[in-house]
Amino acid sequence: xxxxxxxxxxxxxxxxxxxxxxxxxxxxxxxxxxxxxxxxxxxxxxxxxxxxxxxxxxxxxxxxxxxxxxxxxxxxxxxxxxxxxxxxxxxxxxxxxxxxxxxxxxxxxxxxxxxxxxxxxxxxxxxxxxxxxxxxxxxxxxxxxxxxxxxxxxxxxxxxxxxxxxxxxxxxxxxxxxxxxxxxxxxxxxxxxxxxxxxxxxxxxxxxxxxxxxxxxxxxxxxxxxxxxxxxxxxxxxxxxxxxxxxxxxxxxxxxxxxxxxxxxxxxxxxxxxxxxxxxxxxxxxxxxxxxxxxxxxxxxxxxxxxxxxxxxxxxxxxxxxxxxxxxxxxxxxxxxxxxxxxxxxxxxxxxxxxxxxxxxxxxxxxxxxxxxxxxxxxxxxxxxxxxxxxxxxxxxxxxxxxxxxxxxxxxxxxxxxxxxxxxxxxxxxxxxxxxxxxxxxxxxxxxxxxxxxxxxxxxxxxxxxxxxxxxxxxxxxxxxxxxxxxxxxxxxxxxxxxxxxxxxxxxxxxxxxxxxxxxxxxxxxxxxxxxxxxxxxxxxxxxxxxxxxxxxxxxxxxxxxxxxxxxxxxxxxxxxxxxxxxxxxxxxxxxxxxxxxxxxxxxxxxxxxxxxxxxxxxxxxxxxxxxxxxxxxxxxxxxxxxxxxxxxxxxxxxxxxxxxxxxxxxxxxxxxxxxxxxxxxxxxxxxxxxxxxxxxxxxxxxxxxxxxxxxxxxxxxxxxxxxxxxxxxxxxxxxxx
Amino acid sequence: xxxxxxxxxxxxxxxxxxxxxxxxxxxxxxxxxxxxxxxxxxxxxxxxxxxxxxxxxxxxxxxxxxxxxxxxxxxxxxxxxxxxxxxxxxxxxxxxxxxxxxxxxxxxxxxxxxxxxxxxxxxxxxxxxxxxxxxxxxxxxxxxxxxxxxxxxxxxxxxxxxx
Numbered sequence: 001x002x003x004x005x006x007x008x009x010x011x012x013x014x015x016x017x018x019x020x021x022x023x024x025x026x027x028x029x030x031x032x033x034x035x036x037x038x039x040x041x042x043x044x045x046x047x048x049x050x051x052x053x054x055x056x057x058x059x060x061x062x063x064x065x066x067x068x069x070x071x072x073x074x075x076x077x078x079x080x081x082x083x084x085x086x087x088x089x090x091x092x093x094x095x096x097x098x099x100x101x102x103x104x105x106x107x108x109x110x111x112x113x114x115x116x117x118x119x120x121x122x123x124x125x126x127x128x129x130x131x132x133x134x135x136x137x138x139x140x141x142x143x144x145x146x147x148x149x150x151x152x153x154x155x156x157x158x159x160x161x162x163x164x165x166x167x168x169x170x171x172x173x174x175x176x177x178x179x180x181x182x183x184x185x186x187x188x189x190x191x192x193x194x195x196x197x198x199x200x201x202x203x204x205x206x207x208x209x210x211x212x213x214x215x216x217x218x219x220x221x222x223x224x225x226x227x228x229x230x231x232x233x234x235x236x237x238x239x240x241x242x243x244x245x246x247x248x249x250x251x252x253x254x255x256x257x258x259x260x261x262x263x264x265x266x267x268x269x270x271x272x273x274x275x276x277x278x279x280x281x282x283x284x285x286x287x288x289x290x291x292x293x294x295x296x297x298x299x300x301x302x303x304x305x306x307x308x309x310x311x312x313x314x315x316x317x318x319x320x321x322x323x324x325x326x327x328x329x330x331x332x333x334x335x336x337x338x339x340x341x342x343x344x345x346x347x348x349x350x351x352x353x354x355x356x357x358x359x360x361x362x363x364x365x366x367x368x369x370x371x372x373x374x375x376x377x378x379x380x381x382x383x384x385x386x387x388x389x390x391x392x393x394x395x396x397x398x399x400x401x402x403x404x405x406x407x408x409x410x411x412x413x414x415x416x417x418x419x420x421x422x423x424x425x426x427x428x429x430x431x432x433x434x435x436x437x438x439x440x441x442x443x444x445x446x447x448x449x450x451x452x453x454x455x456x457x458x459x460x461x462x463x464x465x466x467x468x469x470x471x472x473x474x475x476x477x478x479x480x481x482x483x484x485x486x487x488x489x490x491x492x493x494x495x496x497x498x499x500x501x502x503x504x505x506x507x508x509x510x511x512x513x514x515x516x517x518x519x520x521x522x523x524x525x526x527x528x529x530x531x532x533x534x535x536x537x538x539x540x541x542x543x544x545x546x547x548x549x550x551x552x553x554x555x556x557x558x559x560x561x562x563x564x565x566x567x568x569x570x571x572x573x574x575x576x577x578x579x580x581x582x583x584x585x586x587x588x589x590x591x592x593x594x595x596x597x598x599x600x601x602x603x604x605x606x607x608x609x610x611x612x613x614x615x616x617x618x619x620x621x622x623x624x625x626x627x628x629x630x631x632x633x634x635x636x637x638x639x640x641x642x643x644x645x646x647x648x649x650x651x652x653x654x655x656x657x658x659x660x661x662x663x664x665x666x667x668x669x670x671x672x673x674x675x676x677x678x679x680x681x682x683x684x685x686x687x688x689x690x691x692x693x694x695x696x697x698x699x700x701x702x703x704x705x706x707x708x709x710x711x712x713x714x715x716x717x718x719x720x721x722x723x724x725x726x727x728x729x730x731x732x733x734x735x736x737x738x
Numbered sequence: 739x740x741x742x743x744x745x746x747x748x749x750x751x752x753x754x755x756x757x758x759x760x761x762x763x764x765x766x767x768x769x770x771x772x773x774x775x776x777x778x779x780x781x782x783x784x785x786x787x788x789x790x791x792x793x794x795x796x797x798x799x800x801x802x803x804x805x806x807x808x809x810x811x812x813x814x815x816x817x818x819x820x821x822x823x824x825x826x827x828x829x830x831x832x833x834x835x836x837x838x839x840x841x842x843x844x845x846x847x848x849x850x851x852x853x854x855x856x857x858x859x860x861x862x863x864x865x866x867x868x869x870x871x872x873x874x875x876x877x878x879x880x881x882x883x884x885x886x887x888x889x890x891x892x893x894x895x896x897x898x899x900x901x
Contacts (some may be wrong), residue, residue: 078835078871213832216835219827220819221771221812225837228770236765261754280753282761356775356783356837356870405773405837408868418835438776639831643876647834650872673780673868682862 016655039489045474054183058116059089059138061103065508066166068095069103071115071138075125075377076214076648077407079702081641083129083212087636088132091205092139092198095179096165102213107379108398122381123412123530125603125700127438128636132698133197140636142186146179149186152708153177172652181618193529195700200634200695209639214403214492225594226375226402227360227435232360234447237423237434240293241444245525247295247407248272257287269422278428278555281435288437300525301666308557308663312418315473316345316521317675322471322520323489325496329514331456334467336597338458342553344546345705346455347727348538349660351531352668352676357405358441358727359416363424364431365390370397370421376405377412385414409530410527413446413481430673431471439671446529447661449475451538455546458514465565467514470499470543477522477528477535495519497536497709498600502695506536506602509572510565527661532651533706536602541656544711549724558715559597571694572599575629578690585612593624596715600707605632605699609712611685615720619735623653623683623713627691632699638691641701643690648706655729656710676732741805744769745814748805755801760784761799765813770813771840775868782867785841787809792848812840815847822891823847826884834871841867846881855885 012371048224048533053069055061061069070089076082086102105117118134119126131540143163143726150168151158162169166179192469200206242248250272252320254266269275274293278284285350302433315321335341370390377380379401385395403410418435422512436444451474458467476492486492498506499517551561566573576599580586589595592614597610612625628645635641662669670676714725722738744767753762755896758777761894763769763786772795775783778799786795788803788811803809815821819828821868823846834858842865849856849864856864 009766079835080834125835134894211828212833214836215828215831215833216819218833218839219824219843220816222838223842224770225773227774228764230768230770247846280756280757280761280765282765354870356773356835356868358774404835408870435774437777583865643831643834646875647872650869650874655808672778673776674778678781678868678870679872679874681865681874682878687875737780 004130004287035062041381049089054168054187057138058113058182059135060093060142060670062179062183062479064177064183066096066099067261067319068093068100068285069371071105071117072099072102073105074131075122075375075379075401075404075407077121077122077375077377077404077411079127079639079644080212081122082214084128084214084640085131085135085491086258086638087205087208089130090204092136093143094163095164097205099166099209100213106398106400107383108394108424110380111383111394117281119383119664121381121408121412122377122407123574124705125423125702126142129604129700130662136197137195140197141192141416143188143645144192144195144495145189146182148189149182153182153185156260163195175725176463177190178356187672188467189423194294206636208635208640212640223403225357226362226481227357227405229362229373229402229433231431233363234431234433235277236278236281236284237275237277237432238281238437238440239269239275239419239434240288240291240440242295243668244295244297244301245301245444245527246272249274250294252291252294255705256290256292259357260287260290263287265427267423269419273419275423276436277423277432282714285437285497297666303525303666304660304664309452311524312450312473312522315522316452316454318520321522322518323491323495324516324518326499326501326508326515327423328501328512329673331467331469331514331516334514334738335456335458335469338467339461340459340553341456342459343454343456344549344724344726346453346542348451348541348544350441350450350526350663351655351659352404352445352661352670353410353529353531354409354678355406355408355410356402358436358438359410359444360433360435361416361420362431362433364429365422365424366429368392368396371671372398372417372421373400373402373415375402375411376414376417377404377407378414381412381414382417385417386421387438388416390425407533409534411448420470442671442676443668445668446527448480448531448537449477449528449535453538453542455542457546459551459554463556465512465550468512470517472518473520473522475523475526475528477530479521479523480528481530492521493549495521495537496539497600498539499532503658504604509569509599509601510562511567511568525666532648533703536600536703536707537655540598540600540707541711541714544600544708544716545718545725548715548718562599563699565694570602571631572605574694575599575606575692577633578629578649578692579608579610579627582688582690583612583625585610593715593720595731596712596717596719598708598711598715600692600704602707603700604697605630605701605704607704607708611622611716613713613716615735616738617715617737619737621717621730621735623685625688626685626709626712626723627688628705628709630701630705631694631702632704633693633695633697635691635693641691642689644701645705646687648703649709650679650684650689652709653713656728657683658712660729740800740803742800742803742878743807744809745811753800755799757800757893759772759795759798759800759803759809761765763795769811769813772839773840780868781838782841782845783838785844786807787844787846787848790847790848790851792810805836812834812844815843821847822887823850823880825882826887830876830883832873832876832880838867838869842869842877846877846884850881850885854889856881857861
């Protein structure tokens, strides 16, 4: 059913199906490594976990000095999950928060202990929302064990004991003892199978904006990212992979590179890449530039923006490779009978993740062991790929996780790990740190997919929306990155994020009597990936900006027009109302300022934004104010949720304003920040964040609000210009005030 | 081999003259708090102070530096995170992933050393480092807090003023 561009290679370029599926399954969540310098040193010394001290259940270690170490299985990449997860455990543990540290568990240990720490994958805003229950139970179980140890020591019933901040008390006998003194005995008790969790109304630590556990190291330059790993005898490597995705290496100037200062080895990595291993990375990278690699590029070298656009355009009308995501009534008949019809075709370009820490991985392979040091969003997948690439069983592999210098979905993909292991395997016993240059990082991305979308609407004679059609023509991320998650029909459910009629992940927030949402899958040779917010980004922009066009055609206020369709969607409506109220939608905007509004549901959370912009006479846009609201059910750490909301704005608006990845001659055009512009301080708007947790569910936080920032701003610009914006980024659009 | 003055100490650096200072700091001096982000002076992750001026170390070669040039990296800003800018950063929980923050702090300290009361426009102009996580509003607030904290310090605080 799916359609693949003729010239394209759908393969994962040298990655076997098994590793491929493993890495796909891996994209999704995971945390681990000592945040404290001591924990980090331990990991780097290849000592796995604080197992020599008192482990009270799998999640908690308590030292004799009362220090509490919370085990973290997911990954910290800036989103604050590590601190949030520790708060969840400690809420139930009833320990002294000032004595808490966090420690990553390793994927090898997780495997050896039958996955006692669960899923390590950290993506889809899942870090907290899919592990909150079992980590709280881990804390509760530890508390129960510690109380039992006290009861055993004092020979009193557990029911007579109380605990506060890690001090157990027996009021009747006026005795007190700290967790540190009970931990040894507690660690020998069985972990209770069934524990009762607190009622949310009794939470003391959950909901508090406590400082992150990993901040200070980041302000003194001491946090070790994987690019900073130091090991005895470490060599450094730089790599160049085929700029035309999938092309095979034909020749390269090995002698020239080998003769350069510091160079130790020049080695092929798989069929598509060549790496240089040197004393220092700078030397290795200079030698890579001298390799003069020739590739057999094949038909993919003819692919360009133009050919991709033509391929997508075909998808707007095609009947093959088309999947339905949302259908009610008869949209075609309702359109035919509508009093007024409207249509528009929208374009969204490829985007790059641009983690500020370029992709990198350190590997050490011997005949019977493979060790990997890296920042990964999915420790389980890293382990699987290390095993695959080294040829060793997973039980002989280990992964030491470090904090990520940005993830955004890119570090769920394991290609840097695969390459580092394939390289290190050729130099057994020597640890090799493979770091991609920024140019290599830009050329070898997993890009947010390009897309075209045709929107059609039908209004009745009262100006109400009676028909909505949405035909998306775009590559499928799951087909490339996680084929096991495709439905049997081949449908990529992720293509419909936020447009699905039901389901907790991202529900369509309007009631339209006749609706048809389709995805014409059009896969190119450019590898697509999960990019913070994933397809919610484009889907929300297309839908929410088109709705403003339709509202205008209906002669209605954009907010009122939306509200009329939201009676059955109270949670969507509540956040929309919250931003409308805060921005003062019902009162006039300041002179020269226009407003826009948008709402969406993604990753289980309800989000909305309202924007105020000033469009100058010369068409320059100044975003003056943004109000963002999120209902993520429960808020674990409000100051960190606020940080995520603000950060998502920079990511979403940077893409909307400036960013596009172009394809020419089969390769990515943009290779660094001089051509791929980032949002900087001067353009960052004033943001007011509304946290509106309504309770009873757990929604994600890292991604959802990204989806509403751009459409709210675009709608505000539309209000000023009256000209629909259907092509992004905005730098390519000439704006003029109406 | 070059002699460089890094964080108040003269050190021998076994790097060729064309080696960028960034890589000499990271790979020869072992100071990995200074980060690589782009290599073309665009992102600012590699920002250090040279004779009190903030500079992008990826684009200055070892050969262009004299042994008398005073290079200060994030590790040399304070021994223990006690510089008022670092304290403000921690107090407001500025970092997310943290990778750019060494450079942001070096840029902010250079700004405050010259301009103890920067306006928003001054901050916009001086703070051109990329933060992909989008911590800009907290960076702005932390600069304001550090400025206020430094203004209330007793006279001649020494290191903080010079940084």
